Amino acid sequence: MRKSIKSVAILGGGPSGCSLAILLNRKRIKVSVFYIPKRPEIIVGESLVPAIIPYLKMLGVEDEIKSFSTYKPGASVWLNQAEVFSSPFSKGGGTLPHYAYNVPRVDFDRAIFNLALKEGVKFFDIPAKIEKTGNGDELKLSDVTIEAIDNYFDGQPDLIVDATGRSRTIARLLDIPAVEGNRKDVALFSHLTHTEPIEPYNIHLHRLDKGWAWRIPLPGRTSVGIVINPRHLEPFGKTKEEQYENFLKQDNEFRKFTVGFQRNVPVNQYNNYQLISEKMFGQNWVLTGDAGGFLDPIFSSGTYLAIKGAFRLAETITVGTDVAFKKYQKEQKWELKIWQDLVDTWYNGRLFTLFKVGQDRMDTAFGRFIGPVMQKRLTRIFSGEAVYGAFSRWFLYFVTGSMIDLMKMGRLHNREKSELEIK
Numbered sequence: 395m396r397k398s399i400k401s402v403a404i405l406g407g408g409p410s411g412c413s414l415a416i417l418l419n420r421k422r423i424k425v426s427v428f429y430i431p432k433r434p435e436i437i438v439g440e441s442l443v444p445a446i447i448p449y450l451k452m453l454g455v456e457d458e459i460k461s462f463s464t465y466k467p468g469a470s471v472w473l474n475q476a477e478v479f480s481s482p483f484s485k486g487g488g489t490l491p492h493y494a495y496n497v498p499r500v501d502f503d504r505a506i507f508n509l510a511l512k513e514g515v516k517f518f519d520i521p522a523k524i525e526k527t528g529n530g531d532e533l534k535l536s537d538v539t540i541e542a543i544d545n546y547f548d549g550q551p552d553l554i555v556d557a558t559g560r561s562r563t564i565a566r567l568l569d570i571p572a573v574e575g576n577r578k579d580v581a582l583f584s585h586l587t588h589t590e591p592i593e594p595y596n597i598h599l600h601r602l603d604k605g606w607a608w609r610i611p612l613p614g615r616t617s618v619g620i621v622i623n624p625r626h627l628e629p630f631g632k633t634k635e636e637q638y639e640n641f642l643k644q645d646n647e648f649r650k651f652t653v654g655f656q657r658n659v660p661v662n663q664y665n666n667y668q669l670i671s672e673k674m675f676g677q678n679w680v681l682t683g684d685a686g687g688f689l690d691p692i693f694s695s696g697t698y699l700a701i702k703g704a705f706r707l708a709e710t711i712t713v714g715t716d717v718a719f720k721k722y723q724k725e726q727k728w729e730l731k732i733w734q735d736l737v738d739t740w741y742n743g744r745l746f747t748l749f750k751v752g753q754d755r756m757d758t759a760f761g762r763f764i765g766p767v768m769q770k771r772l773t774r775i776f777s778g779e780a781v782y783g784a785f786s787r788w789f790l791y792f793v794t795g796s797m798i799d800l801m802k803m804g805r806l807h808n809r810e811k812s813e814l815e816i817k
């Protein structure tokens with residue numbers, strides 16, 4: 395049994411750090427957030443899934459987010475120019491709201507930050523320096539940091555939370571091993587104007603000859619990102635700006651959507667994909683959000699998992715026992731793993747094969763029977779509901795696995811599965 399946790403230092407003021415701070419502060423735990431005030435002009439993480447909405451409501455920030463975002467009623471997947479699977483979230487049924495938002499991410503982070511501030515969370519605009527104490531994996535705030543915050547905790551906090559996202563401050567300090575995914579892609583993204591309008595404001599995901607791309611409709615502009623193996627980008631130029639713009643201009647499938655675009659903000663590049671820390675807590679520290687693990691962004695699960703994880707961690711901290719922390723770690727890893735399995739069906743081509751099989755078979759009795767069931771289940775991938783519930787998971791793995799084989803779409807399966815794999 396740990397001593398009860400009365401004070402918590404959170405490193406990182408993104409969605410996971412600020413959500414956790416709000417929740418702990420509401421439980422009257424002494425909490426402070428160390429954050430870096432300077433943010434990039436644009437940040438990824440703009441497409442939300444309906445599964446996040448109940449958490450935004452519990453935080454009390456949904457109305458604010460709605461005020462600067464576009465209303466997102468569904469998702470569209472483009473296999474190519476002619477084959478599009480488009481579904482409103484309402485077709486997924488289920489218990490979740492049938493909408494989400496596409497958010498300018500800087501405003502989204504600011505909304506949660508401001509709520510925390512309003513509710514009395516203490517913020518320090520410095521990156522906390524942490525050190526090993528030499529006692530097992532115990533950590534402490536450095537003397538310089540304690541001095542900089544005017545000994546706010548009256549000594550050391552009971553718990554240090556790493557919510558620094560991909561910086562993975564604690565995992566790097568302690569050399570915590572991580573399981574990496576198979577993909578080594580990069581993402582290049584920016585905001586464009588003068589592109590093809592998107593109405594209704596679905597997220598659009600495009601399978602490309604090489605890699606894939608997103609189009610996210612934001613107020614007055616469109617976020618366009620490419621996720622691709624970096625070797626495919628080399629012919630397009632030396633700088634990330636050249637590569638991004640030339641790729642958009644030259645890609646056969648995609649250029650129609652962005653022809654004549656204007657870009658008034660920088661191109662941002664993200665490396666490192668799919669990484670899950672093997673250990674998520676220690677003697678007096680714990681990891682949350684991307685700092686604990688992150689996935690490829692294809693299904694827009696990141697901010698949802700980050701905020702949901704903050705809720706889970708707030709409960710864990712309230713209990714404060716080793717058993718509770720072990721449970722937290724187990725549940726976090728399990729959740730990342732089931733989402734990772736889903737992500738794999740996008741890259742190995744099986745999800746696309748399924749769309750094609752579905753379309754080709756729609757005029758048969760079997761197609762008419764299975765069609766609506768598949769639409770419901772596939773829509774739930776994009777609402778964030780598909781991986782929860784044993785039946786949903788089984789169904790998904792069945793339809794993207796055995797069912798395709800069972801239907802013996804010999805020609806389609808053998809010829810196109812490998813073609814549909816993302817290179």
Ligand SMILES: Cc1cc2nc3c(=O)[nH]c(=O)nc-3n(C[C@H](O)[C@H](O)[C@H](O)COP(=O)(O)OP(=O)(O)OC[C@H]3O[C@@H](n4cnc5c(N)ncnc54)[C@H](O)[C@@H]3O)c2cc1C
Pocket residue numbers: 405406407408409410411428429430438439440441442443520521522557558559560561563581619664682683684685688691694695696697698700
């Ligand atoms: C290409 C790409 C596209 C994505 N698209 C989506 C999407 O459409 N939808 C979606 O939901 N998710 C998406 N994500 C994932 C999403 O961005 C993350 O999952 C989410 O931001 C995680 O939130 P977080 O609070 O854990 O970390 P972050 O949002 O990274 O926040 C961490 C914070 O910690 C700060 N920080 C770092 N180091 C320190 C330090 N030493 N001291 C103090 N502060 C520090 C950072 O400045 C940052 O503010 C995408 C990710 C990528 C890479």
